[in-house]
Amino acid sequence: MDFQVFVDDMVELLQERMGDAYEIRVIRVTKNNDVELTGIAMTRQEDSIFPTIYLESLYEEYRAGETLAGLANRIINCHEEQSMALELDMDFFRDYESVKERIYYKLVSFEKNRKFLRDAPYLRWHDLAIVFYYALEEEMLGKASITIKRQHMLMWKQSAESLYRTAGRNMRRGMPELLISMREFVMDLTGISMREEEALPMYVLTNQEKRYGAAALLYSEQMKELAQQVESDLLILPSSIHEVLLLPDDHSREYDVYRQMVEEVNRTSVDPEEVLSYRIYRYSLKRSEIEEIVS
Numbered sequence: 173m174d175f176q177v178f179v180d181d182m183v184e185l186l187q188e189r190m191g192d193a194y195e196i197r198v199i200r201v202t203k204n205n206d207v208e209l210t211g212i213a214m215t216r217q218e219d220s221i222f223p224t225i226y227l228e229s230l231y232e233e234y235r236a237g238e239t240l241a242g243l244a245n246r247i248i249n250c251h252e253e254q255s256m257a258l259e260l261d262m263d264f265f266r267d268y269e270s271v272k273e274r275i276y277y278k279l280v281s282f283e284k285n286r287k288f289l290r291d292a293p294y295l296r297w298h299d300l301a302i303v304f305y306y307a308l309e310e311e312m313l314g315k316a317s318i319t320i321k322r323q324h325m326l327m328w329k330q331s332a333e334s335l336y337r338t339a340g341r342n343m344r345r346g347m348p349e350l351l352i353s354m355r356e357f358v359m360d361l362t363g364i365s366m367r368e369e370e371a372l373p374m375y376v377l378t379n380q381e382k383r384y385g386a387a388a389l390l391y392s393e394q395m396k397e398l399a400q401q402v403e404s405d406l407l408i409l410p411s412s413i414h415e416v417l418l419l420p421d422d423h424s425r426e427y428d429v430y431r432q433m434v435e436e437v438n439r440t441s442v443d444p445e446e447v448l449s450y451r452i453y454r455y456s457l458k459r460s461e462i463e464e465i466v467s
Contacts, residue, residue: 178231178240179210185244190214199224204413205284207445214251223254265306265318268328274307275320276347277339278384280413281449293325293332298464299451302390304335307346343391347379351394354417373402378415385415386448389462399457408453408462409434412446421454427465 173181179198187196199211201224211224230243264270282289282301294301304320325335354374377392378385389395389408395418399406404420409430411417430452438447452465 173234175210175228175231178234179212179227181240182212182227182244182247185240186212186214186247189244189248201226202288204280204288204445205447206287212247214248223251225250265324266327268330271306271328272338273342274346275304275335275339276307276317276342276384277302277304277336277387277390278413279386279389279448281447284447291321293320293322293335295332295336297390298453298462299449302336302387304332304339340391343379343387347381347384347388349377349388349392349394350380350382350385351375351377351392351398351418373419375418376411376415377418382414384413386410386413389416395455396457396460399455403457405457406455407465408455410448410451410453411437412442413448414446416448418455427452 183196183198187194190196193216194214195216197213197215199213201209201211203209209226209228211226213222213224215222225247230238230247234240234243279297279300280288280303282296282299285301285303289301289303292303294303296302305317306320308316308318320335325331330338352375354376375398377388377395379388395406398418402420404422406418407421407430409417409419431450434452435450438450453462454465455462
């Protein structure tokens with residue numbers, strides 16, 4: 173069964189299970205880097221906000237042997253759980269004073285998100301864009317968020333620059349930076365300890381949540397401290413939208429080697445939706461600023 177047949181059969185089965193009170197809608201959603209996903213939404217006439225359940229991963233489970241009926245049950249359960257969490261008064265979202273304490277930003281590729289950026293406030297930063305989101309309270313819906321669109325910015329009578337200032341204050345408080353050695357990072361991620369001689373002089377910069385952590389580049393103080401400690405500029409290799417890698421710039425290797433490293437990691441190890449950039453950057457110890465390496 174190909175994917176479109178799977179989608180059609182799932183819609184038919186869900187409509188049968190949910191009854192005429194619900195409309196089963198297939199929604200094409202453009203995610204980060206213009207990655208398009210296929211979602212299902214089960215809506216009633218009175219619903220103004222509703223969860224979307226994406227089908228690509230479920231299709232892979234179906235191909236691996238899961239039944240259509242079993243997956244439909246999971247979709248219904250997920251819809252019910254998320255709908256309960258979403259039953260909140262969204263009128264608060266009209267009031268900037270009510271939302272400003274939970275506005276954050278993240279870094280995304282500018283080129284890969286041109287379509288998305290037509291409808292979203294943003295600021296350019298090298299080859300990237302700074303975009304904004306509202307983080308729902310965790311007890312409401314886990315780590316869910318609402319993307320801030322131009323209509324929100326206009327409704328609040330804000331600009332991209334004022335959103336950036338607000339989000340910057342929130343990032344330092346709500347998303348504090350985390351700078352650890354690659355050795356520690358691998359240990360935390362896999363439980364495997366690298367021997368000292370295997371450990372590269374490489375560090376990971378992210379945030380405490382390890383979510384959209386590449387944005388820590390915009391407010392990191394520890395990066396400057398690391399550069400002072402190693403008495404060197406720092407090369408910045410984008411790993412994903414969630415973290416970047418830092419290493420002393422000793423000028424012992426051609427920069428193309430690092431570009432090839434970034435390209436290989438993006439191609440083989442990073443989900444298309446989470447790719448940040450194919451370029452490399454440098455933190456200048458002398459100027460205390462980040463620059464793109466173009467040579």
